[in-house]
Amino acid sequence: MSDEGQRAWWGLTGAVAAVCVVLQVALAATSGAPEVGARVVRSLSYFTIDTNALVAVLGLLVAARPDRTGPWWRALRLGAPLCIVVVGVIYHVELRQQGLTGIDLVLDTGLHYVVPALALVGWLLATPRGLADVGAALRALVYPVVWLVWTFAHGAVTGWYPYPFLDVTEVGAGGAAVGVALVALLLGVLAVAAVAGDRAVARRRSPAPRG
Numbered sequence: 001m002s003d004e005g006q007r008a009w010w011g012l013t014g015a016v017a018a019v020c021v022v023l024q025v026a027l028a029a030t031s032g033a034p035e036v037g038a039r040v041v042r043s044l045s046y047f048t049i050d051t052n053a054l055v056a057v058l059g060l061l062v063a064a065r066p067d068r069t070g071p072w073w074r075a076l077r078l079g080a081p082l083c084i085v086v087v088g089v090i091y092h093v094e095l096r097q098q099g100l101t102g103i104d105l106v107l108d109t110g111l112h113y114v115v116p117a118l119a120l121v122g123w124l125l126a127t128p129r130g131l132a133d134v135g136a137a138l139r140a141l142v143y144p145v146v147w148l149v150w151t152f153a154h155g156a157v158t159g160w161y162p163y164p165f166l167d168v169t170e171v172g173a174g175g176a177a178v179g180v181a182l183v184a185l186l187l188g189v190l191a192v193a194a195v196a197g198d199r200a201v202a203r204r205r206s207p208a209p210r211g
Contacts, residue, residue, distance in 0.1 A: 047162065
């Protein structure tokens with residue numbers, strides 16, 4: 001896809017993700033308990049929210065300048081789509097809520113289905129091939145690892161965890177470790193498939209050597 005096509009697609013993706021994140025955090029800040037500060041921190045502690053924010057950053061950066069280079073840029077272009085696809089899969093399989101209406105339903109659909117779909121299509125069709133490699137995949141893991149450290153440190157202090165399968169007070173340390181392992185397995189499988197597929201397509205598109 002051309003640079004203009006990349007800009008348009010990722011600009012749309014980033015805008016949708018940013019709007020969903022802002023509205024979801026604002027909604028959390030104005031309803032429920034405990035006090036507003038804790039509600040905002042909790043909202044920003046969800047992997048769903050953080051990853052949508054990461055996709056928003058990626059989308060807006062691509063829209064501004066798609067020809068950026070560098071190892072961490074490669075990691076972002078691979079890691080953000082991978083992580084948001086994981087968000088969509090886990091939510092649909094394990095965490096999907098029923099009976100949502102109004103703005104709750106709109107934001108739930110946007111954060112868990114629309115943005116993951118846009119990012120996946122963007123990675124497949126609006127991302128140059130040859131950017132995904134083992135180094136990019138390993139750097140992309142920094143984000144989920146940092147998120148896990150925060151989640152368990154914050155949970156140890158407050159007793160609150162964003163997802164039931166990570167709630168040490170409910171499932172125990174062993175159960176939480178199993179939850180982490182399953183998510184890591186899913187992320188690892190997707191990363192291997194992405195790197196392998198990217199390499200295969202890049203090789204096919206490379207001109208054959210003249211002998």
